[in-house]
Amino acid sequence: xxxxxxxxxxxxxxxxxxxxxxxxxxxxxxxxxxxxxxxxxxxxxxxxxxxxxxxxxxxxxxxxxxxxxxxxxxxxxxxxxxxxxxxxxxxxxxxxxxxxxxxxxxxxxxxxxxxxxxxxxxxxxxxxxxxxxxxxxxxxxxxxxxxxxxxxxxxxxxxxxxxxxxxxxxxxxxxxxxxxxxxxxxxxxxxxxxxxxxxxxxxxxxxxxxxxxxxxxxxxxxxxxxxxxxxxxxxxxxxxxxxxxxxxxxxxxxxxxxxxxxxxxxxxxxxxxxxxxxxxxxxxxxxxxxxxxxxxx
Ligand SMILES: [Zn+2]
Ligand SMILES: [Zn+2]
Numbered sequence: 001x002x003x004x005x006x007x008x009x010x011x012x013x014x015x016x017x018x019x020x021x022x023x024x025x026x027x028x029x030x031x032x033x034x035x036x037x038x039x040x041x042x043x044x045x046x047x048x049x050x051x052x053x054x055x056x057x058x059x060x061x062x063x064x065x066x067x068x069x070x071x072x073x074x075x076x077x078x079x080x081x082x083x084x085x086x087x088x089x090x091x092x093x094x095x096x097x098x099x100x101x102x103x104x105x106x107x108x109x110x111x112x113x114x115x116x117x118x119x120x121x122x123x124x125x126x127x128x129x130x131x132x133x134x135x136x137x138x139x140x141x142x143x144x145x146x147x148x149x150x151x152x153x154x155x156x157x158x159x160x161x162x163x164x165x166x167x168x169x170x171x172x173x174x175x176x177x178x179x180x181x182x183x184x185x186x187x188x189x190x191x192x193x194x195x196x197x198x199x200x201x202x203x204x205x206x207x208x209x210x211x212x213x214x215x216x217x218x219x220x221x222x223x224x225x226x227x228x229x230x231x232x233x234x235x236x237x238x239x240x241x242x243x244x245x246x247x248x249x250x251x252x253x254x255x256x257x258x259x260x261x262x263x264x265x266x267x268x269x270x271x272x273x274x275x276x277x278x279x280x281x282x283x284x285x286x287x288x289x290x291x292x293x294x295x296x297x
Pocket of ligand 2: 220221222223224225247248249250251252
């Protein structure tokens with residue numbers, strides 16, 4: 001059973017609010033979304049586990065995801081309830097663009113112009129054309145449908161992923177040779193150096209099913225490039241706990257957090273926000289970020 005209060009998350013976001021690293025409105029919005037999602041996890045019905053779609057361990061070790069994202073089960077009623085709760089949170093924000101987008105989506109839902117099952121299914125089969133068409137209806141708040149779909153499916157996705165990963169019964173220090181999530185096949189949104197051993201373990205965090213998995217330390221996680229001459233590191237004076245690894249072969253980059261010196265607790269979704277200055281710094285260079293945040297924007 002998950003506990004409703006996620007102390008690390010709350011402590012971390014409170015610190016970020018005090019430091020005014022990001023607009024207060026955005027941080028309190030994210031905090032409310034997070035708490036609403038945790039409460040939703042408490043009411044998540046047990047979902048049948050799709051045994052027939054599970055890959056064999058052999059395949060998974062070769063880089064095939066354990067369960068393709070479009071085979072992840074979800075409870076439509078549960079996801080719909082959460083979707084509407086998220087819309088209600090959006091509607092009461094001070095940001096007029098967010099309010100307008102939420103009102104438009106709610107009217108479209110009530111008038112049956114949008115079908116939530118179609119949106120959830122499109123999200124799971126990664127149907128960007130469908131989702132982008134939907135998002136074009138709320139140009140004042142880009143990616144709102146992506147945000148709502150991912151956040152409403154989060155309880156089901158993380159529950160299935162947790163169960164699926166446990167069934168693999170791999171040793172805790174197993175190092176996956178590919179950078180993609182071994183459970184759902186998505187790319188990680190952030191990496192972390194954990195100092196559980198002398199040389200440190202590199203952990204990748206999946207932003208879709210939220211699996212954490214250990215990967216090889218010195219490679220580009222996007223193209224497996226291991227040539228140090230073409231792997232660049234960037235840091236920012238204001239963020240001693242973070243660096244960026246960027247690859248000259250595929251031009252993608254990933255942020256890597258390392259809290260050994262500061263002793264901070266790792267809360268990856270917030271670390272991603274806290275280190276946005278690195279994304280801004282990289283925007284001037286040729287490198288690209290491969291994924292969105294865990295909120296889909
Ligand atoms: Zn995943
Ligand atoms: Zn690369």
